[in-house]
Amino acid sequence: MGVATRTLLSATVVERRSLPSRGYQYKLHIVSDQGELSVWHKYKTFQNLATTLTIQLLHDGITEIPHGFDLPRDDTTVDLPLLNAFLVAAVETDLDWGIRIDASTVVYKPKHRPSSSSSFSFVDRKASMAHHDDATQRVLVEARIIDARVVRVAHPETMNEYDVVQYCLALETRAHGPMRIWRRYSTFSSLATSLQRQCPRMRHELDVPEADLRSSQLSASNIQSRIEVLNQFLLVACKTSSLEWGIRIDADTCVYKRKVVDEPRIGVVLYEEPTKSCCVAETVSLISAKVAGFRVGARKDAAGHASVKYNLQMDCLSNLGGICTYSIWRRFATFEELAKSVAGLAPHIPSLRASDDEHHDKALVQRRIDALNHLFDVLSACDELEWGIRVDADTTVYKHRVV
Secondary structure (H helix, E strand, O other): OOOEEEEEEEEEEEEEEEEOOOEEEEEEEEEEOOEEEEEEEEHHHHHHHHHHHHHHHHHOOOOOOOHHHOOOOOHHHOOHHHHHHHHHHHHHOOOOEEEEEEOOEEEEEOOOOOOOOOOOOOOEOOOOOOOOOOOOEEEEEEEEEEEEEEEEEEOOOOOOEEEEEEEEEEEEEEOOEEEEEEEEHHHHHHHHHHHHHHOHHHOOOOOOOOOOOOHHHOOHHHHHHHHHHHHHHHHHHHHOOOOOEEEEEEOOEEEEEOOOOOOOOOOOEOOOOOOOOOOOOOOEEEEEEEEEEEEEEEEEOOOOOEEEEEEEEEEEEEOOOEEEEEEEEEEHHHHHHHHHHHEOOEOOOOOOOOOOOOOOOHHHHHHHHHHHHHHHHHHHHOOOOOEEEEOOOOOEEEEOOOO
16 A cells, blocks of 8 residues: 655644653644644654754755744753744745655645645746656646635634635646636745746846735735736746746646747756756765664674674755665774764764674673664764765765854
């Protein structure tokens, strides 16, 4: 049975509980394109997500990390508004992440794209080459807003309800006919921002008001005036031959406005996975590391002792391949060398005992696994340190310094 994937619309922490010997857990209420779900997660889930998204932003050249990503290292001082502020910031980023509900269900927040009923549209100005032979693509001919409606939504932090406007966007496509979708104002403001970055000389023609109408401004005349502004923007975005962008209709379908050129060019499209290129150097950044087990070698030394290797599993972020995991086997001496190389560079770096008694003793091996995991917890959390572990001849995983 495959994994069921749902598209995330909103995520809110609504409750905290304490379990004996397991610490705190947080109840996450999720609204997806297929209904509502709830799941309990430990605080480390949110910490790992914040770390992963921060690394992705740094890889994308974004140095202004959202304030909500700065989570405490333990949850003794964590309250629900703090976690909800992080979730709001995570949903608003142009990043790709997901939350597992159970063994067969993942709720997925897409990268640089909206869900089928999401209130925003992510546009990536650094997206990869757009392939014209994708069967799920629809080429856009015209886009305009033909209707609007006022809906009541709940604030993700306070759960107070308020009114917002949704706009009906009519899309005329080549060979696939008309399509209609409802989107909130932030869809169009995100698109405008991305297109202005793509074509700075057209900043004025592609300008739209930054904020949507407030609840006190939701009169028919104000909404109609906003529709006229957005339609003028969409007219320019559709008719300008040098622009390329897209809007996702659902999990399987995108509508693209193409550049008018003889061959494909790099432009603004939605959710195009980067492809590896021989001219682009791969950078792999460490997210977390854990020693998950050990194995005993078949060969023995003169004293009859078999060598032991430890399995290090590293969750990483590659600038070419995205989130990935490397699993390598190394002797204890490898980790000793790492500990010695960083000793004295930062306070409280634990030391490892010499490996002169490397033999298959389960109690000794378990003590070493515990010591290694403590070492990696400290090394990963120390912002001042920068170090790396070679995976193979072509790949090294780096833990980067945080400044």
